[in-house]
Amino acid sequence: MVLLAFIEMLKYLILGIVQGITEVLPISSSGHVEIAKYLLSVDFVDSIIFLIIVNTGSLVTFLLIYRKRIWRIVIDFFLYIFNKAKRKEARENYIYGLKIIIATIPAAFIGFFIGDTIDEFMVEHALLLVSIGLLFTASVLYFVTRLEPFTSNRQKLTWTDIILMGFAQSIALVPGISRAGMTSATALKRGASVHSTLDFSFIMYIPVSVGSIILLVMDIIQGETTSFKFGDMHLYILAFFGALVATYIAYKLIYNIFRSGKIKYFSFYCLGASLFALILYIL
Numbered sequence: 001m002v003l004l005a006f007i008e009m010l011k012y013l014i015l016g017i018v019q020g021i022t023e024v025l026p027i028s029s030s031g032h033v034e035i036a037k038y039l040l041s042v043d044f045v046d047s048i049i050f051l052i053i054v055n056t057g058s059l060v061t062f063l064l065i066y067r068k069r070i071w072r073i074v075i076d077f078f079l080y081i082f083n084k085a086k087r088k089e090a091r092e093n094y095i096y097g098l099k100i101i102i103a104t105i106p107a108a109f110i111g112f113f114i115g116d117t118i119d120e121f122m123v124e125h126a127l128l129l130v131s132i133g134l135l136f137t138a139s140v141l142y143f144v145t146r147l148e149p150f151t152s153n154r155q156k157l158t159w160t161d162i163i164l165m166g167f168a169q170s171i172a173l174v175p176g177i178s179r180a181g182m183t184s185a186t187a188l189k190r191g192a193s194v195h196s197t198l199d200f201s202f203i204m205y206i207p208v209s210v211g212s213i214i215l216l217v218m219d220i221i222q223g224e225t226t227s228f229k230f231g232d233m234h235l236y237i238l239a240f241f242g243a244l245v246a247t248y249i250a251y252k253l254i255y256n257i258f259r260s261g262k263i264k265y266f267s268f269y270c271l272g273a274s275l276f277a278l279i280l281y282i283l
């Protein structure tokens with residue numbers, strides 16, 4: 001019994017680590033968690049709750065990394081609105097905050113209307129959808145990277161960049177389609193710098209993640225999510241901290257990977273992962 005409990009804990013820790021690494025890298029966290037879940041023979045009591053919890057691990061990491069910048073953006077955003085004397089110095093962060101809001105709208109809108117449909121399809125055909133999503137990710141990454149490193153120094157994202165990144169993020173609601181991959185590929189292809197692209201991509205993840213958590217809490221309060229068992233809380237906590245630490249490690253590596261042009265290898269990887277997921281689905 002002790003060995004079985006340890007193995008179960010190890011499985012959830014691995015799933016959390018998989019979530020954390022793949023949330024940052026452009027290879028789809030939701031897709032890899034589904035594949036890992038299948039390989040580890042983990043049957044969640046409520047997979048939606050699990051995904052929200054491990055996503056929260058990644059969210060906490062980004063909040064810690066960007067805490068000073070986010071605080072400054074929030075303060076300047078409201079200073080610009082309510083304090084005319086401070087508008088000039090607060091303008092830059094106000095515009096940045098406005099861009100985050102605009103970029104978040106497509107994912108919130110599309111998630112509201114088709115989120116349940118995706119969840120229903122995932123019940124019977126999760127690996128098939130993941131396979132299709134990973135193939136799409138592989139195709140986009142290959143198209144964007146070709147064989148050249150990203151050397152643009154354009155630090156400011158335009159409004160067109162922001163709107164397109166917002167729609168790219170909404171497409172990534174489909175498991176297997178990488179959110180980081182879609183948003184970063186969009187801006188990089190338009191000539192934005194690696195630093196400004198990745199920073200905005202990670203920061204725009206925060207409100208989407210927070211919104212998902214709020215919706216989950218509302219469902220629990222209203223009794224719509226009733227299958228969650230608090231007896232499994234220790235497993236979710238392990239997965240949470242696994243995701244938190246793995247997200248930080250991957251974050252420390254991602255900027256150099258993008259600047260070196262090695263993102264093209266993620267395209268090949270996603271193609272292989274897509275075929276692997278399809279084989280698992282057929283079997």
